[in-house]
Amino acid sequence: MLRRLTPVLLTLMVVALGITALAARPDDGTPRRSADFVVLVGAAGLRWDDVDPRNTPTLWKMAEQGAIGSLSVRSAHRPTCPVDGWLTLGAGNFAAWNGSRPGGGCPASGVTVEEPDGIGANLPDQPGVVAYNQDKLAWGATPGALAESVRCSVAVGPGAAVAAARPFGRVDRYESSLPADPAGLLGSCVLSVVDVGTVDDDDPAVRAAQARQADARLARVLAARPPRSLVLVAGVSDTDTPARLHVVVADGPGWDGGWLTSPSTGRSGYLQLVDLAPTALAALGRPMPERPFLGRPAMTVDDRPDDLRTAIAAPADADREAAAQRRVAGWFFTLLAAAQMALAVAVLPLLRRARRLAGPHSPAPVSRRVVAVVELLLIAAALAVPAALLADAAPWWRGHHAGWWFASVTALLIVGGTAAVRFTPGHDRTLGPLGAVAGLATLVVGVDVLTGSRLQLNGVVGYSALEGGRYAGLGTVGLGVFIAGALLCGGWLAQRVRRGWRPAVLVTVGGVAVVIVGSPYLGADSIGAIALTAGVSVAAAICTGGWLTVSRLAWATMAGLAVTIGFALVDLDRPAAERGSLGRFLAALGDGTGGLTVHRSSTSNFQTLVNSPLTVLALAGAALVWLALLQPWGGLLRLFGIYPAIRAAMAGTGVAAGLGGVLGGSALDVAGAAGALVVPMAALAALRVLDHSTDRTVPDGGRGGGEGGAGPSGGAGPDGARPSGGPRPGGAQVSGGPAGGAVPAGRLRSADGAGSASGDAGAAPGRPGPPAEDGVAAHPPIPGQVTPASTEVPAR
Known part of the structure; x- marks a missing residue:
């Protein structure tokens, strides 16, 4: 009865942990009505390094008393040209102008603004722009949605006209330039949009002059602002490539000091243009439009430094780091993919010659020094991504040669991590390096998530605030590494306990990982948590050995579906503004707009599949596993037979990484990041299993340890250690005592920590003995018999 109830109890445990992680969401503190008027002031290209107390005194004073942040100006096109930025501002969604962009730059022609009556204005191109955004682009934006949500709006300048135009092109009140006294104009409507100019020159002196002119116009706006008004100043777009972070300041009732943030970013000090x-x-x-904005209302967080220079230095530094990250990330992943492919080629001949064969014609074994060097390189390759994440703790981006500084710091961390694994107790055991590397990777990513994911934000292996996809929690690469590390750690720990306890160990470790990934306070990745739940369920189902039967698959599927359905019900019960990605998608399916989400996800998957270097990592790792490691000579099948919990962990990693990438719109990126950790460790463990597959040693009478016990004098040492007895001429070894003679009565045990027959078998018939660890029993020897190395029961 207990054995029958175990799958049910474990399934319920996974479901409970998953829903607990996903259901709890922090109070987003959505702001209530705080103003009678709102004035949106835009300056295309304005960045925080343009702001100082002498050149821009008005903006400096406004930032001192208001709330500030870094603005990501992502739109439907990249780069975000000024016309795209203004259009996105008025749509509350990623929008773009339908003009041609030669060479990926911005349109040369300006926007046509007609003034037929001297009061308002008309944009004749607006209906075509609306049709282009709704029919051709994946975001389904409605330009003019902001203006349609208020009774009356004012626009000053051509850029502001683009933001304030209604979907049919009408601007309620319009002035081509800011009047000397704009008080009457700004007080005539509850919403005003003002274009104070563009800051776009590369010459520092000219750029400073442009910022000074924008600041002078802002001073006139602030002097004429209506009572109880909120003024938002934003650098609404890029003006060149690459993209940068820009200024955003809010000043008004309830916006006194602090950092700006929103639920769309989940990160203090970061806001999106939408x-x-x-x-x-x-x-x-005012109520939100019927077709919801993609953005969310901003709020303030009171942890800003009192000194404005110190506060401004943080967003300016983030802008420099994000710009350097884009340059470095591409070549880092390209070099990593090339290095892992080269290691895969180097491992192939070692796999073919690792297994000793009896007879005079067997190939000579590879030098132990060569094998040791390759093992260290495999460990270094597996630690490359965690080391690159940890490297972002150093300010490498501040130097003139940021790429070289990053490479130097990462190389030092890889060397240090490899040395730590090499000298970890138990390194000579078959699973020693695998457990140590998985533990290090999980520790690095887990500690970063628990401390606010500071290393992933704008990190080389993290996510960029310039891309606008994620600002907090676990990124794509971090998710892949954490999935692989957590499941391998769980498999390594499960392999060291009795067979009946293995599912509980895997569920415990995996459940904690699900909480870290899915909690909105931590990883904030609901899709990743659901995918990891499926992986943990599969791993727990097969960790005791055997195949993934229909009943086991049914329990694993039920656990994943239960978490998904439970979270969906909880998320749908929230207000629309507080729903997560899953709840918004299900609500969109209900109102008939879910096709846009599916289209965006499929488009993102295709673009990532074609353009990402992690795709090469995923495909190269899959090729090495399928064409080499899973072949009869590759060693991975033998590893899986001896260590079923490791097989379960790797199978669960594949399921979780595949689902997390496809459902999250990142194609094979999650699988590539997971493969960068799993594949080198699988190759190393397979090498060791093959190297010791023909060893015959005499253990110390009783039962061994979890991965192999210590033998008597002249016998086997710890798992994976070379026996200290005599040589093995011709690939054979005589199992015996100190003199290497006849075998005394006892039990045989292979040096890879299992009996000569692999699999979850019982004791040999006719000779009861103590149960063997790893679920493997050793066969009793015949006294006085010489056991050649070729005498081996194949792995099941």
Whole structure:
């Protein structure tokens, strides 16, 4: 009865942990009505390094008393040209102008603004722009949605006209330039949009002059602002490539000091351009449009330094780091993929010659020094991504040669991590390096997530605030490494306990990992948590040995579906503004707009599959596993037979990484990051299993340790250690005592820590003895018999 109830209890445990992680969400503190008027002031290209107390005194004073942040100006096109930025501001969604972009740059022509009556204005191109965004682009944006949500709006300047135009092109009130006294104009409507100019020159002196002119216009706006008004100043777009982070400042009732943030970023001090429209409507107390904005209302967080110079230094530094990250990340993953492919080629001949064969014609074994060097290189390759993540703790991006500084720091960390694994107790055991590397990787990513994911933000193996996809929690690469590390750790620990306890160990370790990945306070990745739940369920189902039967697959599927359905029900019960990605998708399916989400996900998957270097890592790792390691001479099948918990952990990693990448819109990126850790460790463990597959040693009478016990004098040492007895001429060895003679009555045990027959078998018939670890029993020897190395029961 207990054995029958075990799958049910473990399934319930996984479900409970998963829903606990996903259901609890922090209070987002959505702002209520705080102003009677909102004035949106835009300056295309304005960055924090343009702001100082002498050149821009008005903006400096406004930042001192208001809330500040870094603005990501992502739109439907990259780079975000000024016209795209203004259009995205008015749509509250990723939008783009439908003009041609030669060479990936910005359109040369300006926007046509007609003034037929001297009061308002008309944009004749606006209906075509609306059709282009809704029919051709994946985001389904509605340009003019912000203006449609208020009774009256004012626009000053051509850029502001693009943001304030209604979907049919009408601007309620328009002035081509800011009047000397704009008080009457700004007080005529509850919403005003003002274009104070562009800061786009590469010459520092000219750029400073442009910022000074924008600051002078801002001073006139602030002097004429209506009572109880909220003024938002934003650098609404890029002006060149690559993309940068820009200025955003909020000043008004309830916006006194602090950092700006929003639920769309989940990170203090970061805001998206699409957040400005819902922020304006929330401050005015107006309802959101029928087609929801992609952005969320902004709020303040009170942990900003008192000194403004210190506070401004943080977003300016983040801008430099994000710009350097884009340059370095591409070549890092390219070099990593090339290095792992070269290691795969180097491992192939070692796999073919690792297994000793009896007879005079067997190939000579590879030098132990060569094998040791390759093992260290495999460990270093597996630690490359965790080391690169840890390297972001150093300010490498501040130097003139940021790439070289990053390479130097990462190389030092790889060397240090490899040395730590090499000198870890138990390194000579078959699973010693695998457990140590998995533990290090899980520790690095887990500690970063628990401390706010500071290393992943704008990190080389993290995510960039410039891309606009994620600002907090676990990124794509971090998710892949954490999935692989956590499941391998769980498999390594499960292999060291009795067979009946293995599912509980895997579920415990995997359940904690699900909480870390899915909790909105930590990893904030609901899709990753659901995928990891499926992987943990599969691993727990087969960790005791045997195949993935229909009943086991059914329990694993039920656990994954239960977590998904439970979270969906909890998420749908929340208000629309507080729902997560799964709840928004299900709500979109209900109102008929779910096709846009599916289209965006499929487009993202295809683009990532074609352009990402991690795709090469995933495909190269899969090729090495399928064409080499899983072949009869590859050693992985023997490893799986002797260590079923490791087989379960690797199978669960494949399931979780595949689901997490496809459902999250990152194609094979999660699998590539996981493979960068798993494949080198699988190759190393397979080499060791093959190297010791023909060893015959005499253990110390009783039962061995979890991965192999110590033998008597002249017998086997710890698992994976070379026996200290006599040589093995012709690939054979005589199992015996100190003199190497006849075998005394006792039990045989292979040096890889298992009996000569692999699999979860019982004791040999006719000779009861103590149960063997790893679920493997050794066969009793015949006294006085010489056991050649070729006498071996194949792994099942």
